[in-house]
Amino acid sequence: WTTMSTTSSRSSSALRSTTTTTTTTASVIDFSKYEGLGNDFILIDDRDRDTPSLTPDASEKLCNRNFGIGGDGVIFALKPPSSEYDFSMRIYNSDGSEPEMCGNGIRCFAQFLKDLGADAESYNVDTLAGKIIPLMNDDGTITVDMGEPILKAADVPTTLSANYEDKISVVEQDLECNGKNWKVSAVSMGNPHCIIFVDDLENDIDFESDGPALESCTDAFPAKTNVEFVQVMSDTHLKMKVWERGAGPTLACGTGTCALVIAAIQAGKIPSGNTVRVTLPGGDLFIKWNKDTDNKVFMTGPATYTFSGKAALK
Numbered sequence: 001w002t003t004m005s006t007t008s009s010r011s012s013s014a015l016r017s018t019t020t021t022t023t024t025t026a027s028v029i030d031f032s033k034y035e036g037l038g039n040d041f042i043l044i045d046d047r048d049r050d051t052p053s054l055t056p057d058a059s060e061k062l063c064n065r066n067f068g069i070g071g072d073g074v075i076f077a078l079k080p081p082s083s084e085y086d087f088s089m090r091i092y093n094s095d096g097s098e099p100e101m102c103g104n105g106i107r108c109f110a111q112f113l114k115d116l117g118a119d120a121e122s123y124n125v126d127t128l129a130g131k132i133i134p135l136m137n138d139d140g141t142i143t144v145d146m147g148e149p150i151l152k153a154a155d156v157p158t159t160l161s162a163n164y165e166d167k168i169s170v171v172e173q174d175l176e177c178n179g180k181n182w183k184v185s186a187v188s189m190g191n192p193h194c195i196i197f198v199d200d201l202e203n204d205i206d207f208e209s210d211g212p213a214l215e216s217c218t219d220a221f222p223a224k225t226n227v228e229f230v231q232v233m234s235d236t237h238l239k240m241k242v243w244e245r246g247a248g249p250t251l252a253c254g255t256g257t258c259a260l261v262i263a264a265i266q267a268g269k270i271p272s273g274n275t276v277r278v279t280l281p282g283g284d285l286f287i288k289w290n291k292d293t294d295n296k297v298f299m300t301g302p303a304t305y306t307f308s309g310k311a312a313l314k
């Protein structure tokens, strides 16, 4: 893909014009855009590769909403590491950092595969958070087996002390950050989440200030963290706002929604055993934690194609 720009100049001695042609050659990539409750991703078909075809830096540039395509991250569909899997998924956040997993992203990933012609009902996907299994529902939603929550403090990772159930879970522990004292719960879904329960989402937090401060509170979260502020509406309905690690304020966070339901149950704010509706800025997700059986977390929600195109790599 080249742009031809010609400039002509007229020499003082003659009216001959000289044309110099400059060409700007940049490689061009094919992409598709998908979103899950407004958490939007650039999807790249790298199914013939083991590793992403784009660097974190190129991905960050593509996520720029003025100078690039725009997105909360770039997701790569890669060949599987073994016959145990159908595909591998890798993701870069919009700041170029690489998280272990992405809940809205894996639904978009599954829809992308379906639109590329894969016709399975479910997929075994290899991720940095382990095996994740999206199931395509007849109504167009996607239910994802997100695996088991990670509650052991050292594995989240968090330095906050464990204080619950065999002293492995971090539930409503004290943390001072951004000049405020917080009650923090810490859960990982492969990626770390700092969960804070508030009485009033709109008035109890200074989101644009508290969010980034907690995200980067590496004393408590050595790998930084996603931050979910949660208001309990009923035993089966929660409301949340999310400040994501490496992406900032997003309209939805699937792993964060799973994590906050786990934290709400661990903290005794809602009973276990139900499917919980979580209202995010971008819409609702439905979460079920099989706490007393296989300990797996299931998330159900939409994944929507928005557009495809070609983009210049800068």
Ligand SMILES: N[C@H](CCC[C@H](N)C(=O)O)C(=O)O
Residues within 6 Å of the ligand: 039, 093, 098, 099, 100, 101, 102, 103, 104, 105, 191, 192, 226, 244, 245, 246, 247, 250, 252, 253, 254, 255, 256
């Ligand atoms: N920003 C997250 C990754 C994306 C997670 C979120 N978009 C989701 O839907 O789970 C992190 O650095 O852990």
